[in-house]
Amino acid sequence: MKITIVAGARPNFMKIAPITRAIETARKQGQLISYRLIYTGTEQDASLDxxxxxxxxxxxxxxxxxxxxxxxxxxxARIMIAFDKEIQKNPTSVVLVVDDLTATMSCAIVAQKRNIKVAHLVAGTxxxxxxxxxxxxxxxxxxxxxxxxxAGMAANRNLNQTGTEAEHVYYVGNILIDSIRFxxxxxxxPVWFSVLGLKQKEYLLLTINRRVLLENEKNLTELLKVLINHAQGLPIIAPLHSYVREAIKRTGITAPNLHILPPQSYLSFGYLMNNAKAIITDSGNVAEEGTFLGIPCMTLNTYAEHPETHRFGTNVLVGxxxxxxxxxxxxxxxxxxxTGSLPxxxxxxxxxxxxxxxxQGTTPKLD
Structure with missing residues (x-):
């Protein structure tokens, strides 16, 4: 079996990495399986540090x-044309796509047009x-x-309500947790951790990415004021992309305990999550990892892709x-x-x- 795995953005790789390891393990066990990893972006993409x-x-x-x-x-359109050339040049049995990006949808359309099976990782959100x-x-x-x-029964219910045939739905669990466990x-x-005088469980971790949140400057200003005023002097560590840093700069908000930093590597950011007193984020992925790590998490959104994080875990939706x-x-x-529990x-x-x-191609559903 040949599997073509598609990534459309940096966060996809955290969910793809466990799949590639599992494929390599299956190969070592004598299974006839291989994969080809495709990134729809450019090799010069700065996000792929x-x-x-x-x-x-x-x-x-x-x-x-x-x-x-x-x-x-x-x-x-451009992804569809390029991906069509890719799979015609490198035939495959299954195209595996991740999450909910334009690349995810585009490559799924091309695969079905070419009569290739499509596997959707993190379906039903x-x-x-x-x-x-x-x-x-x-x-x-x-x-x-x-x-x-x-990843959860809520996703299964979503698919059931849209008439998806049950034999195509597989409740396999949360792939992101495979990565954080591993x-x-x-x-x-991070090398700068001690330079800032940080101590484990004595700082807050802030991440923001959603443009709709950043574009409302007045509300963003109020959110930052609340965070700073109620942090009781604890350092607020904010590894942020340049466009987020610029949005915060426009608010005029500064504070001696607000440390705005560049994005961190995967393992360094994981350390910051694991040792934070709490996380404030608008990222579903961060909320999931925070739930697994047992860290209090406040999500700046009105919904969660995986409601298990706030129904069972340490996450709270503050919108x-x-x-x-x-x-x-x-x-x-x-x-x-x-106190959260592990979903x-x-x-x-x-x-x-x-x-x-x-x-297996087809298999009985997991209980």
């Missing part, structure tokens, strides 16, 4: 489609807002997929509300944060389940 692949212990992509486009329609481009990508990709690999003992303290963030910070500082099938064996299902 030199340490990423060594941190994840995976090889670099076999091919780069070289698409660098901001317009979503042009992006989809929903915001139920079709005005969100990612929601459109999710719905289309799920509708085209032959294998829908879900790498937890390899996390690296974009300064008042809700204030209440959460007060709860944290009073020492009254809820079902966050056991580090998700990739193993996926590879076995693909090898």
């Amino acid at each position: 030199a340490s990423l692949f060594s941190d994840l212990q995976m090889k670099t992509p076999d091919a780069y489609l070289g698409i660098d486009e901001t317009d979503p329609i042009q992006l989809a 929903r915001s139920f807002d079709l005005h969100m481009p990612k929601e459109v990508n999710r719905v289309i990709t799920d509708g085209l997929s032959d294998y829908l690999f879900t 790498n937890r003992g390899r996390l690296i303290q 974009e509300s300064p008042e809700a963030l204030k209440e959460a910070m007060q709860t944290l500082m009073a020492g009254n944060w809820k 079902e099938r966050w056991d580090g064996r998700t990739a193993e389940r996926i590879v076995q299902i693909l090898l």
